[in-house]
Every structure is written in C-alpha cells, then in structure tokens.
Amino acid sequence: MTEWLLDGLLVIALVITAVAALLSRDLFRAVVVFIAFGLLMTVAWVRLQAPDIALAEAAIGAGLTGVLLLDAVSHLGSKRPGKRTQEGGEQ
Amino acid sequence: MTAPLLYALAGALLCGLGLFGLLCLSHLLRKLLAFNVMGSGVFLVMVGLPQHQGGPDPVPQALVLTGIVVAIAATALAVVLIRRYYHLSGLTTLDAEPTSREGGQE
Amino acid sequence: MIQALRISAIAIACLMFVAGLAASIWAIAGNPLPESLPQLLSENMSRSGVEHPVTAVLLNFRSYDTLLEIGVLVIAGIAGISMAKTTSLEDPELRTSDSLLYALQRWFVPLMLVLAGYLLWAGADRPGGAFQAGAVLAATGVLMRLGGIPMEFIRPGLLLRLGLALGFTVFLLVALASAIGGDAFLAYPPAMAKTLIVVIESVLTLSIAMVLLALFVSAPVNDAEDPEEGGSS
The missing domain is CATH 1.20.5 (Single alpha-helices involved in coiled-coils or other helix-helix interfaces)
Known part of the structure; x- marks a missing residue:
C-alpha cells in the first residue's frame, strides 16, 4: 500500500513538473523545474530497480543538463531578441 | 497492473506532453526541454514495459543507459546550435516575425 | 483565434x-513474454567476463550498440567544436571567476575525480561503469571551467583530438582485431574478455567526458567576435 502511494505520488509529481517545465512563463524557472524533473526521474529509476540508470541520470540529468541549460538561459536572456546584436552579452 | 506498468503509462503521458511542447512552444530552449521530456518518457516506457512481467531486466536498462548519454550529447549540441543561431540572427524562435509569444518575456 | x-x-x-x-x-x-531475456542473460553471465549484468550487456552482449554510441558522441563533439566562436576553446576571458566557487572546488574537484575512478572500477560487479564515470568526469571539467582553473588540454590540438577519438579508436581496433582473428565482429576471446572490457571502459570514460566537456566549452559566446562574422553586418 505504501509502495503504491509512493509510486502514484512520484508519477503525479513527474507529470506536474514536466507540465510546469514546459508551460512556466519564466524561462529560468522552467529550467530549474526541469532539473527537479530530472531528480524525480532518478527516484523513478530507483523505484524501477535500475540503479545504473539512476546513477547516470543523477550525474547527467541533474548536474550536466542543469549547468548547460542555465548557462544558455543566462546567455540568451541577456538581451531582447528580434534585433541583430552587436554589443557583448554580459556573461 | 503493476508498478512498472504504471511508470510505462506515465512514460506514454510524458511522451505526449513532450510532443505537444515540441510542436506548440516557440522558444527554442523550451522546445529543447520538451524534447528532453519526450525522451524521458520513451526511456520510462522502454524500462517499465519489459519489467512488468519479468522483474528487473538488464538488457533494456543498458540500452536506456546508452540512450541517456546520447540524449545529453544531443542536448549539448542543440544548445551550441541555438546559441550560434542566436548569435547570427538575434532570434530565439524559429518564427520570422519578431513579436513572438514567448520570445520577449525574458 | x-x-x-x-x-x-x-x-x-x-x-x-x-x-x-x-x-x-x-x-x-x-x-505473455515470448522469451525471458533476464534468464537468457543469467545463463550466459559466466562467458561475459564481468559480474554486473548491465555492464555485461553494454560491453559484451550488445557492444555493437555501445560502439555506435561512442561514434555518435564523437561526431556530436566534432560538430560542436566546429560551431565554436572562439579560436581557442579555453579562453581565459571566458572564465567566470567567483571566489566562493574557487574555494569550493578545491574540495570538490579531487573528490569528484576519486568518485569517477570509483564508479569506473565498480562497474565490474555493481552499479557503475563507463557512462556514469564519464558523466562525473565531465561535470568535474565543467566545474573547473566555471571556476577558472586553467585547462590546457581542452585547447584544440593533439590532446583534444586524441581524447575525443581515443575511445572510439580503441573500441574499433578491438572489434577489428577480433574480426581479423577469425571470430565474429566484436566477439572477445573469452580468456581476455575481462582485460579488454576494462581497457575499453577506461578509454570510453575518457572520451565521453571529453566530448561532453568539449560540447559545453564550445558554446558560442556573443562577445567573442570572429572576423568572418563581424564583416557581414
């Protein structure tokens, strides 16, 4: 019973974080929610008895993807789009 | 109905969600997020469905492990391409008109 | 509307x-399942050379997939580097120096290197292996880059090319050697399976980390102008 509760809550949380990551108005918040989604995926892999994938997902989904996307957000968000940009972006 | 099957069905839902995001969102980074959500859904289906009857199955787990590494490489390459595109055109969407729904909010 | x-x-x-x-x-x-893959796998585990089933599948039973995967990674890495805006991938001006990050990473970098080594070593008989170790190694590199530790090896040159191609080359050489030796493509001789798998895993770790790091580092930055782009506007 407890396991079903855990699995059910995990699945609901996965879907909610996925929706929030896609529909969030703020791009930075979307990426942060996506990192949370990656961490929940890690828990899901543990629940599916796949510790190898859980390790890889923890390192990649939560670590590398997060850094990569946050770096890109700070870069893309530094100026308003629509114009050809010449001056440097503040990194 | 077992727990792996529940995850497989959740994977199907995530897959559809990612597809919707990929088609509807205009900001390229959001498309990339949607692409990743879709990939996670596929991975969940791939691992959950065989484990529904047979217990832990290392073969799909190994294949998904390969898939995750390829997905992060694809994501990283996509980020490089998006930043290059932004550098060249100043746009963060594929739409030609500058007044896009998502692009101007950041 | x-x-x-x-x-x-x-x-x-x-x-x-x-x-x-x-x-x-x-x-x-x-x-009902037509045939049970886990059962098939556990019957053949003794021939694989390692004790952990996932590693056995990745590097012995389905090693063709892994070979193609590292091939895809190398191509992605080359494509990423060719998109780079900077001539040198490790430009001192592109580092973001933060004193807190610098203090933290003096603790983290050695710890993560040890963790990557442990994961690689653990892959033989428990969860772990080349992919996880490569990811941790790449994360270490990203941390070093963000914290401003100079990384000479990421400059385009012999070391970078060697690091990118090493995993794929060694894997392919092993595959070809077994094919020339009369066996099937990628069929290791059973006596050497363990050694070959350890060697391949080590170079795979290095190459995966290198590709991911190169893809992170080569993301174009606006204020790095290059001549052909600057002239076109």
Missing part, C-alpha cells in the same frame, strides 16, 4: 497520440 485553434488541434492530436500509445502498452503488457 487561428493561433488558439491551431494549439487546440495540436493538443487533441497529442491526446490521441497518448491514448494510442497507452492502449498499445496495455495490449503488450497483457501478452
């Missing part, structure tokens, strides 16, 4: 997609 109509049409299409997918998953779940 047209926009809303379009979005709702796509939403309905995606819902139908999910329904179809779920229905087929439900149908497949109801059928």
Whole structure:
C-alpha cells in the first residue's frame, strides 16, 4: 500500500513538473523545474530497480543538463531578441 | 497492473506532453526541454514495459543507459546550435516575425 | 483565434497520440513474454567476463550498440567544436571567476575525480561503469571551467583530438582485431574478455567526458567576435 502511494505520488509529481517545465512563463524557472524533473526521474529509476540508470541520470540529468541549460538561459536572456546584436552579452 | 506498468503509462503521458511542447512552444530552449521530456518518457516506457512481467531486466536498462548519454550529447549540441543561431540572427524562435509569444518575456 | 485553434488541434492530436500509445502498452503488457531475456542473460553471465549484468550487456552482449554510441558522441563533439566562436576553446576571458566557487572546488574537484575512478572500477560487479564515470568526469571539467582553473588540454590540438577519438579508436581496433582473428565482429576471446572490457571502459570514460566537456566549452559566446562574422553586418 505504501509502495503504491509512493509510486502514484512520484508519477503525479513527474507529470506536474514536466507540465510546469514546459508551460512556466519564466524561462529560468522552467529550467530549474526541469532539473527537479530530472531528480524525480532518478527516484523513478530507483523505484524501477535500475540503479545504473539512476546513477547516470543523477550525474547527467541533474548536474550536466542543469549547468548547460542555465548557462544558455543566462546567455540568451541577456538581451531582447528580434534585433541583430552587436554589443557583448554580459556573461 | 503493476508498478512498472504504471511508470510505462506515465512514460506514454510524458511522451505526449513532450510532443505537444515540441510542436506548440516557440522558444527554442523550451522546445529543447520538451524534447528532453519526450525522451524521458520513451526511456520510462522502454524500462517499465519489459519489467512488468519479468522483474528487473538488464538488457533494456543498458540500452536506456546508452540512450541517456546520447540524449545529453544531443542536448549539448542543440544548445551550441541555438546559441550560434542566436548569435547570427538575434532570434530565439524559429518564427520570422519578431513579436513572438514567448520570445520577449525574458 | 487561428493561433488558439491551431494549439487546440495540436493538443487533441497529442491526446490521441497518448491514448494510442497507452492502449498499445496495455495490449503488450497483457501478452505473455515470448522469451525471458533476464534468464537468457543469467545463463550466459559466466562467458561475459564481468559480474554486473548491465555492464555485461553494454560491453559484451550488445557492444555493437555501445560502439555506435561512442561514434555518435564523437561526431556530436566534432560538430560542436566546429560551431565554436572562439579560436581557442579555453579562453581565459571566458572564465567566470567567483571566489566562493574557487574555494569550493578545491574540495570538490579531487573528490569528484576519486568518485569517477570509483564508479569506473565498480562497474565490474555493481552499479557503475563507463557512462556514469564519464558523466562525473565531465561535470568535474565543467566545474573547473566555471571556476577558472586553467585547462590546457581542452585547447584544440593533439590532446583534444586524441581524447575525443581515443575511445572510439580503441573500441574499433578491438572489434577489428577480433574480426581479423577469425571470430565474429566484436566477439572477445573469452580468456581476455575481462582485460579488454576494462581497457575499453577506461578509454570510453575518457572520451565521453571529453566530448561532453568539449560540447559545453564550445558554446558560442556573443562577445567573442570572429572576423568572418563581424564583416557581414
């Protein structure tokens, strides 16, 4: 019973974080929610008895993807789009 | 109905969600997020469905492990391409008109 | 109006997609399995050379997939580097120096290097292996880059090229050697399976980390102008 509760809550949380990551108005918040989604995926892999994938997902989904996307957000968000940009972006 | 099957069905839902995001969102980074959500859904289906009857199955787990590494490489390459595109055109969407729904909010 | 109509049409299409997918998953779940892969695997584990089933699948039974995977990674890495805006991938001006990060990483970098080594070593008989170790190694590199530790090896040159191609080359050489030796493509001789797997895993770790790091480092930055772009506007 407890396991079903855990699995059910995990699945609901996965879907909610996925929706929030896609529909969030703020791009930075979307990426942060996506990192949370990656961490929940890690828990899901543990629940599916796949510790190898859980390790890889923890390192990649939560670590590398997060850094990569946050770096890109700070870069893309530094100026308003629509114009050809010449001056440097503040990194 | 077992727990792996529940995850497989959740994977199907995530897959559809990612597809919707990929088609509807205009900001390229959001498309990339949607692409990743879709990939996670596929991975969940791939691992959950065989484990529904047979217990832990290392073969799909190994294949998904390969898939995750390829997905992060694809994501990283996509980020490089998006930043290059932004550098060249100043746009963060594929739409030609500058007044896009998502692009101007950041 | 047209926009809303379009979005709702796509939403309905995606819902139908999910329904179809779920229905087929439900149908497949109801059928009995034709043959049990885990059982097949546990019967053949003694021939694989390692004790952990996932590692055995990755590097022995389905090593063709892994070979193609590292090939894809190398191509992605080369494509990423060719998109780079900077001539030198490790430009001192592109570092973001933060004193807190610098203090933290003096603790983290050695710890993560040890962790990557442990994961690689653990892959033989428990969860771990080349992919996880490579990811941790790449994360270490990203941390070093963000904290401003100079990384000479990421400059385009012999070391970078060697690091990118090493995993794929060694893997392919092993595959070709076994093919020339009369066996099937990628069939290791059973006596050497363990050694070969350890060697391949080590170079795979290095190459995966290198590719991911190169893809992170080569992301174009606006204030790095290069001559051909600057002239076109």
